[in-house]
Amino acid sequence: MADEDRISALHDDLLLRILSKIPTKDAVTTMVLSKRWGLVWTMVPKLVYKDTRKEGDKSVWCLLDKSLQLHKAPVLKSLHIQVERQFSDDADVGKCVSYAVDHNVRELALYLPTQPKILLLPSNVYTSKTLVKLTLSCRTLVVDVPSLACLPSLQTLALLNVVYKDENSHVKLLANCPALRHLEVLRNLVDNVTRFIVKVPSLKSFGYFHSQHKTAARSLVLDSPGLRDITLSDPHGEDSIQNMPHLDYAHVIHFVPYPLDDKFLRSFSSVTILCLSLRNVECCSAIKFSRLRQFTLHLCSFDDFMCSLEPLLLFLHNSPILKVLEIKYNVAICSNGVPLSWNKPSSVPGCLLSHLEIFEWEEFGARRQETAFVAYILANTKCLKTARFSPRYNLNEKEKEKMMVLLKSMYRASASSELLRLPN
Structure with missing residues (x-):
């Protein structure tokens, strides 16, 4: 029917x-x-x-x-x-959250706009026995942890642009999450914390995002040796990060022209997959990456700062089992691109002779220094399987075709390697 x-x-x-x-x-x-x-x-x-x-x-x-x-x-x-x-004053956030906690909620997420008045979570949130995942996002939500706080089941915590009652509030919160495995922190300039301390033995993944500000003396103190996955955006020179021997993946974003502190990057020396967003690769050229298998380098050009590719070869010398090398040369739309200086080294890195299989360059401009560097990689990489290139955004189609003809004419040590053009 x-x-x-x-x-x-x-x-x-x-x-x-x-x-x-x-x-x-x-x-x-x-x-x-x-x-x-x-x-x-x-x-x-x-x-x-x-x-x-x-x-x-x-x-x-x-x-x-x-x-x-x-x-x-x-x-x-x-x-x-x-x-x-x-929302108006009659919106009772605390009442709704208390209801959820009283009914053994496992996942709680609050994404709220900035309010004229501060918001406080009900105290029972910090003593929930059932919460497994907690997400807080609000610039006027104050994290005020009671003395008897305990979140024994919490595994995932996201603190996004929240405010803390004092310097110790987040420390007290993390110390009472014995099962915490995933932590994401997005900081703002008025969050009331100078040194953000993360000491969580159970932590497996950590994301930390903080916009730099010249007048804000902020730092991160990280001591979680069990970490396997980490993303840090704009870390400061005063950050303190202890060794992470089990690290599998790391993404570090740093746009300040001067090099990062050598001690800072040595904390990532055991990583197997590394992604760096930098203006200069020099800061990582003297560190031994004995387990590194995949490296992605974002070179970012916004001004007239000269970036040298020579330290990249020193980096390759210190990465003996590297299999994948990706270079992403991001140039601002208003910029013609900062020259990349390059001089041929005296010896060939071991990873080129015996391990590197994939080489990729995004935003390739076919300028003299870039071309010389690529020619060196292709001529010395004996195990290369695939080389992929995408042309710079401002090249016309004729220039792009000319670029590919140039690349295909280069000598390749690996006769069976395939050269491809990436779409853009």
Whole structure:
């Protein structure tokens, strides 16, 4: 029959799975379909509330408050609240969060805009026995950790542009997360912390993002030897990072012209995959990377700062088992590109003779120094399987074709290697 209601005939468990995959506001509206639907949505274990500027003036908080009053699920798997506009004083964030914690929530995410008044989390958040994942994002949300804090099940924590009550608040929070494995920190200039200390033995991955500011003396102190994955954006010269012997992947972004401290980068010497975003590669040329298999170098040119490629060969000498070398030469649209200086070395790095298999250069401009460097790599890499190039953005099609003809004419030590042009 055309009007037969087959969905309502489905088992409650299946209906709950369906409703859990749609926004909560849509799940709530199903209560008008029938009395049975009105009961089913109240048992949904995953609640997602989003209020964007595109959705008009109706506040998500009214829906959230009413739906929580009707909600009957004994266990709440997740509560996700994302609001883009400032909300009125009658929006009770603490009440909603307390409800979730009281119902054994496993995942809690708050993405809130900056408010005229500070926001505080209810104290029961810091003593939740069930929280596994916690995400806090709000420039006026203050992390104030009580003395009896304990989050024994928390494995993933994201602190995004939050504020801390004092210098010790984040230390106290991390110290009471014995199972923490993944930590992401996005700092702002008024977060009330000078030295951000991370000492978490259980930590496996760490992301730290902090915009530099000349008037802000900020630093990171990292002592988590179990780390396997780390991303650091704009680390400062005063940062202190202890050795990470089990590190698999590291991405370090640093756009200050002067070299990074040698001691800082030595902390990454055991990594197997390394990605560096720098203006000068000189800072890593004297460090032994005995386990490194893949290296990506982002060379960034925004001004007239000269970048030398010679230290890159010293780097290759210190990376004996490197298999993949990628160079990404990012040039500002307003710039013609800073020259890359280059002189042929006296000896060939061992990784070129016995290990390197993939070589890639993005934004290749075919200028004299670049061409000489590439010719050296191709002529001395005996195990090369693939060489890939993408031309600079400002080259016309004729210049791009000429570039590929030049590359294909170069001698290659590995006769079976393939030379390809990357799309751009």
